């Protein structure tokens with residue numbers, strides 16, 4: 001709906017309008033009011049009471065809240081009555097002030113672009129790439145193969161369709177969703193606020209909670225795929241096995257394998273990888289693993305027929321998956337042994353289990369700009385705010401345990417919170433506090449974790465696992481008899497795109513270039529020698545300070561489509577990043593990473609490869625990465641070949 005349609009709709013039922021505005025969140029309401037009226041004085045009145053972008057960080061007095069709510073109802077009714085056009089974009093200075101009040105901090109100009117991308121004012125997708133002179137005819141003869149129909153692949157399909165570039169998606173599963181389709185473990189959910197962990201171009205007013213369960217996220221991805229009509233472009237149950245670049249033809253030749261074992265070939269111009277990095281389960285090399293006789297499975301391949309009730313279960317691993325599984329199954333199992341190799345930092349979040357009220361959901365759907373401000377506030381709250389505190393201060397005295405004053409303060413606060421939780425269990429306290437600085441490994445949300453550890457039927461085992469036997473896990477010389485084993489042991493993330501065999505110019509494969517675990521790409525997206533190959537969630541693009549992988553995907557996708565626009569409009573065949581900028585970018589990444597927490601010597605994590613290089617994470621703030629990828633740095637690319645008259649069959653699309 002346009003803002004005009006929204007006000008007319010909202011004003012139709014005055015009683016509902018008053019009631020919902022009476023209960024919805026005050027700061028997004030305030031922003032809607034300022035935007036509808038253009039009156040800045042409300043900002044000045046509220047500014048002193050907003051300390052941050054989470055809603056619990058505002059203390060706007062009740063009488064001021066009443067005034068904002070009453071005036072907003074009046075503004076909506078008057079806009080509906082006089083039918084005047086509503087201005088989508090506030091003037092730049094007013095917008096800067098609004099952003100400052102909304103997030104409780106003055107943001108620099110560099111955030112204006114992110115704001116435009118994320119807020120979608122008036123339903124406009126500001127990341128959308130437009131053809132410069134209308135869609136060129138040669139776009140008909142172009143074909144993109146997208147690997148995977150997870151969050152990135154579905155977005156890629158939607159955006160390629162919108163641009164009118166033919167494509168086909170190859171998906172190994174029978175449905176869309178990627179990791180959200182594959183993971184079905186008990187307690188599955190997201191720990192990034194889902195109003196931000198969703199496409200900016202497809203806001204969802206219906207999220208039932210701030211941090212949705214896995215099934216709701218999967219339903220959202222399915223809904224987006226259906227709404228945009230992309231299912232008919234997806235070849236389900238077909239896995240991409242290999243792809244090689246045919247230099248004579250300037251084409252990618254893709255081989256896929258169906259569930260029936262039959263191989264297929266697709267010839268295409270460009271390859272988009274939405275394969276992700278968290279979908280090849282890693283089982284630990286523990287002696288005797290195969291000798292176990294009971295059910296044993298990875299968290300990402302949960303045995304749906306397994307009923308944990310009354311069983312003795314071993315859970316190996318306490319990462320983001322493990323911390324969701326244990327609290328969910330502990331109440332029903334007979335005994336749960338949790339094997340922890342090293343502790344994670346675990347933090348409480350006041351909204352982690354909170355539902356979104358019906359008034360807020362109504363406001364998102366019916367009050368102009370409300371949803372945009374709601375999203376932007378969450379974007380800021382969950383992203384760059386912490387970044388500066390994750391850099392090592394070279395003069396810091398407590399280098400082993402923290403990085404700088406702010407990080408140290410956070411450490412102390414976390415220890416205080418854990419100590420409170422485990423005050424009556426000093427044995428657990430000693431095992432629960434990590435020695436490395438907060439944020440070194442992925443920060444985990446407290447999902448009743450410490451309470452779970454204290455249960456009578458739960459034991460936290462921190463001795464090294466010696467071996468697995470037919471009916472037990474043996475650790476530190478002690479046998480723990482179990483009926484089932486859950487491996488919450490993570491993924492082969494560093495082995496990016498494995499086990500696919502992707503070969504570029506000269507038959508060189510990504511494995512030749514990257515080795516087993518040292519992936520690199522320009523901006524995490526393009527690789528020299530691999531023309532027209534674009535990676536989403538590629539090297540050094542995982543977000544570990546905060547933020548959302550979906551945000552990065554949308555940045556990468558825009559960049560990839562900008563690159564295709566360059567090739568297609570020029571009537572060329574290929575675009576390929578040059579070696580020098582690729583190397584220079586990776587040097588910049590490594591240089592920036594050296595001072596970030598993830599490089600800390602005391603941390604082991606899936607972010608680092610065997611040599612200790614951080615290959616997974618982005619060292620940048622979200623705003624930096626957005627601004628680096630918002631335009632194509634065309635000078636860093638070679639655009640070659642003429643495709644005139646060389647149309648390929650794109651029947652596959």
Ligand code: N01
Pocket residue numbers: 189190191192278284285286299316317318319320321322324339340341342442465488489490491604605606
């Ligand atoms: O995997 P992990 P995950 N013996 O690699 C332990 C995303 N995600 O599936 O820390 C014993 O984090 C390992 O121990 P250690 C998110 O990005 C998000 O949990 O290496 N233990 C660790 O405890 C996340 O970061 C969400 O010492 C062994 C655990 O197994 C990523 O996915 C939910 C071992 C692995 O933890 C991966 O998370 C779930 C061995 N041989 C996942 N090998 C949400 O948004 C490994 N371990 C909520």
